[in-house]
Amino acid sequence: MRFTRTSKMLSVAALAALSLSACGGGDTESGAEGGNTEAVIVVDGSEPQNPLIPTSTNEVGGGAILDLVFAGLVSYDADGKPQNEMAESIETEDAQNYTITLKEGKTFTNGDPVTASSFVDAWNYGAAAKNAQLSSYFFESIEGYDEASAEGSTVETMSGLKVVDDRTFTVALSQPESDWPLRLGYSAFYPLPAAALEDPATFGENPIGNGPYKFASEGAWQHNQQIELVPNDEYEGPQAAQNGGVTFKIYQNDTTAYQDLISDNLDVLKTIPTSDIKNFESDLGERAIEAPYAGNQTIAVPYYLPNWEGEAGKLRRQALSMAINRDEITEVIFNGGREPAKDFTAPVLEGYSADLPGSENLEYNPEEAKKLWADAEKISPYDESQPLTIGYNADKGDHKTWVEAVVNNIKNNLGIEVAGKPYATFKEARTEATDETLTGALRAGWQADYPSLYNFLGPIYATGAGSNDARYSNPEFDQQLTDGLAAGSVEEGNEAMNKAQEHLLEDLPAIPLWYQVAQGGWSNNVDNVEFGWNGVPLYYAITGK
Amino acid sequence: MVWYIVRRFLQLIPVFLGATLLVYFLVFSLPGDATAAICGERGCTPAVVAGLREQYNLDQPFWIQYLLYLKGVLTFDLGTNFSGRPIATIIAEVFPTTAKLAIMALVIEAVFGIVFGLIAGLRKGRIFDSSVLVLSLIVIAVPIFVLGFLMQFLIGVKLQWTNPTVSGDATITELLLPAVVLGLVSFAYVLRLTRTSIIENVNADYVRTATAKGLSRRRVVVVHVLRNSLIPVVTFLGADLGALMGGAIVTEGIFNVNGVGNTLYRAVLNGDGPMVVSIVTFLILIFCLANLLVDLLYAWLDPRIRYA
Numbered sequence: 001m002r003f004t005r006t007s008k009m010l011s012v013a014a015l016a017a018l019s020l021s022a023c024g025g026g027d028t029e030s031g032a033e034g035g036n037t038e039a040v041i042v043v044d045g046s047e048p049q050n051p052l053i054p055t056s057t058n059e060v061g062g063g064a065i066l067d068l069v070f071a072g073l074v075s076y077d078a079d080g081k082p083q084n085e086m087a088e089s090i091e092t093e094d095a096q097n098y099t100i101t102l103k104e105g106k107t108f109t110n111g112d113p114v115t116a117s118s119f120v121d122a123w124n125y126g127a128a129a130k131n132a133q134l135s136s137y138f139f140e141s142i143e144g145y146d147e148a149s150a151e152g153s154t155v156e157t158m159s160g161l162k163v164v165d166d167r168t169f170t171v172a173l174s175q176p177e178s179d180w181p182l183r184l185g186y187s188a189f190y191p192l193p194a195a196a197l198e199d200p201a202t203f204g205e206n207p208i209g210n211g212p213y214k215f216a217s218e219g220a221w222q223h224n225q226q227i228e229l230v231p232n233d234e235y236e237g238p239q240a241a242q243n244g245g246v247t248f249k250i251y252q253n254d255t256t257a258y259q260d261l262i263s264d265n266l267d268v269l270k271t272i273p274t275s276d277i278k279n280f281e282s283d284l285g286e287r288a289i290e291a292p293y294a295g296n297q298t299i300a301v302p303y304y305l306p307n308w309e310g311e312a313g314k315l316r317r318q319a320l321s322m323a324i325n326r327d328e329i330t331e332v333i334f335n336g337g338r339e340p341a342k343d344f345t346a347p348v349l350e351g352y353s354a355d356l357p358g359s360e361n362l363e364y365n366p367e368e369a370k371k372l373w374a375d376a377e378k379i380s381p382y383d384e385s386q387p388l389t390i391g392y393n394a395d396k397g398d399h400k401t402w403v404e405a406v407v408n409n410i411k412n413n414l415g416i417e418v419a420g421k422p423y424a425t426f427k428e429a430r431t432e433a434t435d436e437t438l439t440g441a442l443r444a445g446w447q448a449d450y451p452s453l454y455n456f457l458g459p460i461y462a463t464g465a466g467s468n469d470a471r472y473s474n475p476e477f478d479q480q481l482t483d484g485l486a487a488g489s490v491e492e493g494n495e496a497m498n499k500a501q502e503h504l505l506e507d508l509p510a511i512p513l514w515y516q517v518a519q520g521g522w523s524n525n526v527d528n529v530e531f532g533w534n535g536v537p538l539y540y541a542i543t544g545k
Numbered sequence: 546m547v548w549y550i551v552r553r554f555l556q557l558i559p560v561f562l563g564a565t566l567l568v569y570f571l572v573f574s575l576p577g578d579a580t581a582a583i584c585g586e587r588g589c590t591p592a593v594v595a596g597l598r599e600q601y602n603l604d605q606p607f608w609i610q611y612l613l614y615l616k617g618v619l620t621f622d623l624g625t626n627f628s629g630r631p632i633a634t635i636i637a638e639v640f641p642t643t644a645k646l647a648i649m650a651l652v653i654e655a656v657f658g659i660v661f662g663l664i665a666g667l668r669k670g671r672i673f674d675s676s677v678l679v680l681s682l683i684v685i686a687v688p689i690f691v692l693g694f695l696m697q698f699l700i701g702v703k704l705q706w707t708n709p710t711v712s713g714d715a716t717i718t719e720l721l722l723p724a725v726v727l728g729l730v731s732f733a734y735v736l737r738l739t740r741t742s743i744i745e746n747v748n749a750d751y752v753r754t755a756t757a758k759g760l761s762r763r764r765v766v767v768v769h770v771l772r773n774s775l776i777p778v779v780t781f782l783g784a785d786l787g788a789l790m791g792g793a794i795v796t797e798g799i800f801n802v803n804g805v806g807n808t809l810y811r812a813v814l815n816g817d818g819p820m821v822v823s824i825v826t827f828l829i830l831i832f833c834l835a836n837l838l839v840d841l842l843y844a845w846l847d848p849r850i851r852y853a
Contacts, residue, residue: 049628058585132596134589151592201629223630223638224803225713256801259709263702395814427816428577434588445586466588
């Protein structure tokens with residue numbers, strides 16, 4: 001028998017349990033479906049970039065921890081369907097005014113009850129400009145957000161939030177938004193105990209939540225090394241822990257983590273490194289997984305670039321899109337680990353449609369591409385002195401290979417000068433995008449915060465939106481988004497969103513390339529590993545063997 | 546002697562000022578706005594960006610930023626990094642691990658390098674000498690990350706003699722493999738330096754005299770030949786200690802060691818100015834101290850050298 005760290009820890013835990021409950025006689029070792037629910041699961045993580053406060057966390061490393069330590073009004077199941085967590089009910093008649101009732105008897109792990117104020121105070125804290133919370137824009141729909149979040153504002157509360165009693169509060173939005181309840185499972189909307197707001201910096205080191213897990217002890221977050229979580233016995237709900245704890249081991253790179261996975265020192269790896277994409281399925285066999293999730297990859301072509309404005313710019317974008325052989329690139333470079341895009345959102349979302357009018361613009365068609373390019377030439381000739389570049393950041397993620405493939409596609413099919421443009425760091429690329437000083441196209445990836453079509457459209461393509469790198473502005477598109485949000489139901493809303501997408505498919509402010517697929521794997525020590533709608537494993541459901 | 550040491554310490558002050566100024570300027574000149582790294586793919590609202598710039602003094606011109614940093618250092622407050630953690634705490638967390646790793650590597654390369662070099666030098670041209678020379682040539686020629694990944698795969702994954710990565714505790718056994726990888730290249734240099742030096746000294750007059758006096762071969766080799774041959778080796782090892790402290794970025798990355806190199810690498814990527822400057826300055830100080838130590842060792846190895 002080969003001992004791994006997990007099994008060693010396990011046997012120590014089992015021994016301790018045995019000696020403590022020697023006369024109990026109960027057998028808790030084997031749980032549902034033959035899995036061992038006492039096992040501590042070791043998974044890969046990355047160092048949270050900020051104190052673990054829901055509204056100041058905007059990256060996956062901290063997000064994964066928060067999602068286990070906290071529970072919001074709703075949570076998402078594996079398919080992204082919202083299910084009630086703290087909420088008893090979320091009611092509205094006009095999609096603008098919501099009454100939220102909480103379940104009875106829910107507590108934080110320090111014993112404080114989860115009340116209406118836990119939510120309202122946390123949201124106000126997140127929105128107020130003086131707290132400079134990174135995720136503050138998530139509250140933008142709530143009435144009074146503009147006053148609280150304006151630069152230099154001293155307003156600390158949003159007028160749209162009102163506590164009715166301990167278990168009830170009301171939310172007034174500044175406009176009707178039918179998909180607003182869908183957002184409530186996102187980490188920015190988690191409740192906070194009173195202690196958090198008194199001293200956020202200290203709280204962020206040892207957060208106290210109401211979720212399925214809690215910190216193993218004070219200081220369980222060993223920076224850049226690991227974060228140790230144990231089940232929260234008080235928690236009752238859909239995400240109840242099926243294991244004896246989850247330890248996030250922090251890796252500097254995926255390649256290293258992969259070595260630990262194949263030697264059974266790591267139980268779950270959520271991203272296979274690019275260098276092992278070709279062999280991970282043969283290395284892991286049954287233990288390899290490919291799961292599509294709500295994310296995509298696009299290339300944004302800014303409208304302020306010469307050559308790319310007006311009618312000619314539109315034809316050229318269409319020509320670019322049709323010159324890219326998505327099927328070939330996803331097959332050859334990603335070994336099938338990406339899915340060619342058919343729209344601007346992602347297939348795992350409710351309301352997704354693969355055959356929207358205009359989606360033919362995303363199909364490989366070199367003849368038509370040449371023709372469109374020639375048509376554009378007639379309107380205004382292409383200025384050869386400013387050839388197109390496709391920018392990507394070279395520090396994180398392996399973008400070089402596919403960008404080069406796309407560049408070659410375009411070169412060969414349109415006969416124009418194109419080149420990949422690496423940025424040394426992510427921030428360098430982002431700064432140019434924010435300052436409107438890009439000199440070419442820029443790759444952009446989007447991963448959903450909450451499972452809704454709008455999350456892929458509003459924040460990226462609405463006029464003046466924060467991530468609108470292309471500086472796209474189309475009043476008809478904006479109008480349809482607003483209509484979609486105001487629709488009476490999520491279904492009607494989705495219909496309007498897809499109508500809005502037809503504009504995008506014609507204008508192509510960004511060229512959708514493919515949908516993301518999580519490629520991961522697990523060790524010989526664990527079972528029941530499943531990936532959720534957002535590409536993150538459902539950690540609570542993993543069992544030992 | 547004491548005066549000499551005091552003088553050397555005083556020399557550290559201009560070195561410190563110059564180094565911090567230079568490094569701070571380099572980080573300041575890196576393209577891209579540091580808040581863009583903090584805000585990530587989704588960006589922040591302008592109000593949040595303004596708040597962050599104020600918090601980290603990014604809204605101030607270069608000189609003010611630098612002087613504020615200096616003021617912090619002089620009051621023993623290195624400030625916080627972009628994650629809001631005190632820089633002094635971070636250095637205190639990662640430094641012991643890197644120091645452990647560097648010293649282990651140094652011991653490995655020194656012991657094996659000197660012993661192998663001594664044997665090779667004494668048996669010049671024989672089979673041991675030639676094979677060791679070829680071996681060291683290969684080690685020098687192969688890039689360190691190839692050696693790292695290769696040994697990690699063979700010893701950590703295939704043979705499972707040790708874990709492929711280092712855990713948070715960074716115990717001596719876990720650090721052994723990375724230390725060997727880290728020390729390998731320098732081992733080859735130490736070996737070659739020792740060998741050449743020994744060959745030179747073996748034929749020196751004083752060695753013949755010592756042998757003629759009837760001293761045992763062991764005493765001749767250890768006290769007379771080796772001791773005098775060590776001066777160039779000690780110079781190299783001293784400089785190497787500084788390099789091992791800061792230059793272990795590749796090895797620390799491969800074995801997931803939470804050390805100075807990895808921390809520095811992350812800080813550079815994020816444009817975390819105060820963090821980069823603090824770590825680099827710290828490394829410079831270590832480098833200077835290592836050099837001082839080497840200079841003092843000279844006097845011990847060769848009594849003709851005197852410091853006043």
